[in-house]
Amino acid sequence: MARRGSYAKGIAKREEILTAALDVIARNGYGRASVRELADAVGLSQAGLLHYFSSKEELFAEILRKRDEVDREVLEAADADHELSMMDGFVQVMRHNADVPGLVQLYARLSAEATEADHAARPFFTERFRIFREMSVESIREGQRDGTLRADLDPEKIASLLLAAADGLQTQWLMDPSIDMGDHIEYLLASLKPPAAE
Amino acid sequence: MARRGSYAKGIAKREEILTAALDVIARNGYGRASVRELADAVGLSQAGLLHYFSSKEELFAEILRKRDEVDREVLEAADADHELSMMDGFVQVMRHNADVPGLVQLYARLSAEATEADHAARPFFTERFRIFREMSVESIREGQRDGTLRADLDPEKIASLLLAAADGLQTQWLMDPSIDMGDHIEYLLASLKPPAAE
DNA sequence: GTCTATATCGCGATAGAC
DNA sequence: GTCTATCGCGATATAGAC
Structure with missing residues (x-):
């Protein structure tokens, strides 16, 4: 029902903007990523880009x-x-993150900024956290049934701790890249295996 | 040797500024904490306050x-x-943090911003992380000797993971205060006790 | 040595032309 | 849909008063 496909075209343009932005930020980091910078990368003016997103905060959440x-x-x-x-x-994914420092920084910085009560990206993070914990809890219960994770562990608490460890490791790694994020998360998971298993 | 005590007076003023700033930020959070806001709290102009610190970034690190x-x-x-x-x-300290959300937010936001290569607060965080890990490793080894922590654990890795968990939990708590930071850290430590102990 | 006042800069937001 | 122009804001550097 979209007249002349203009709606679909708008969607496509949004996707193009987001893909280009991921590329620019992966290379240059969050610091240099102004709306103008991202607009240049797709040949738009600053106002032209913000036509597709209601604010800078929402753009970065997207x-x-x-x-x-x-x-x-x-x-x-x-x-x-x-x-x-x-x-x-x-x-x-944690291992892959070491190849895209700019995106890790984007995540670290935006999640910190989004702790502000009225930040447009806050709903994105609360929902992301909720989903991550939900999926983790499911996976932890599975591991407990399989015998690959200790049965005495509280799945909810471990899920929050895994999320926290992952996010905290990213900041540590950004400050000192000699920290191996993947190894650390893997080690934490291994530490929670039953004494018998391996 | 300080002439007329002016040097000591400058030091005292710095302390006064920092103490007042802690108070203001604990109440109002990081979002509203402009240099002007902090200057008002001690009866100085913005430029007057920045006379004591070389930049806003350094001020917040202090x-x-x-x-x-x-x-x-x-x-x-x-x-x-x-x-x-x-x-x-x-x-x-993690339990106490729940009483000062503004300071938790200051920490979360500044540590994220300080991942920028040329940020003035970056040395503060890299050093803080180093010292925390060092003290943790010492404490973990002690626990292993005491038998209150599993002897098979790698103290360095666990130290980084504890730091990461603490920092990550703060962001989660800022987004959703129903997460109990103290309980979670305590639970993680308890999960690393030997099977025998308790 | 300490401060006030000011000028300048870059940013995101927005109004309105085309 | 995209642009130009402009606005307001916060951070800083500096000139110079006391």
Whole structure:
């Protein structure tokens, strides 16, 4: 019903902007990423770009949403026959993060800014946290049934701690890249295996 | 040797500024904490305040340094006979943090901003992380000797993970205060006790 | 040595032309 | 849909009063 496909075209333009923004930020980091900078990358003026997003805050939340989408697609493509658990995917994404410092910084900085009560990206993060914990709890329960995780652990608490560890490690890694994020998360998971298992 | 005590007076003024700033930020959060706002609180102009600090970034790093100092003093006063381990103190500070959301937010936001390569607060955080890990490793080794922590754990990795968990939990708590930071850190530590112990 | 006042800069937001 | 122009804000550097 969209007249002349203009609606679909707007959607496509948004996608183009988000993809270009991911590219620019992955290379240049968050610091230099002004709306003008991102607008230049797609040949728009600052006001032209903000035509597609209601504010800078919302734009950056959408960039992170797009990034999660891309990460998920890459994971699913590499795991067509669903052999990997959610936790395996989690470790793999953490390893991949070391290749895109700019995006790690975007996440670290925006999540901190979004702790402000009226920040437009706050709903994105609260929802992201909720979903991550939900999926983690499910995966932890599975591990407990399998015997790959200690049965005495509280899945909710461990889920929050895994999320916290992942986010905290990113800041530590940005300050000192000799910290291996993937190894640390993997080590934490290994530390929670039953004494018997391995 | 300081002529007319003017040097000492400058030091005293700095302390006064930092103490007042801690108070204002604890109440109002990081968002509203412009240099002007903090200057007002001590009856100075914005430029007047910046006379004592080389930049806004340095000022905020000093505020956090002062906060660590205050936290340490409170801990030591409550533990005159050195009965508490470093980990006990750590949990206690995390519990106390729930009473000062503005300071938690200051820490979360400034640590994220300081991931920028040329940020004036970056040395503060890299050093703070180093010292925290160092003290943690020492405390973890002690726990392993005591039998209160599993002997098979890698102290360095666990130290980084504890720091990461603490920092990550603060962001989660700022987004959703129903998360209990102290309980979670305590739970993580308890999960790393030997199977025998308790 | 300490401060007030000011000028300048870059940013995001927005109004309105085309 | 995209632009130009402009606005207001916060951070800083500096000139110079006391």
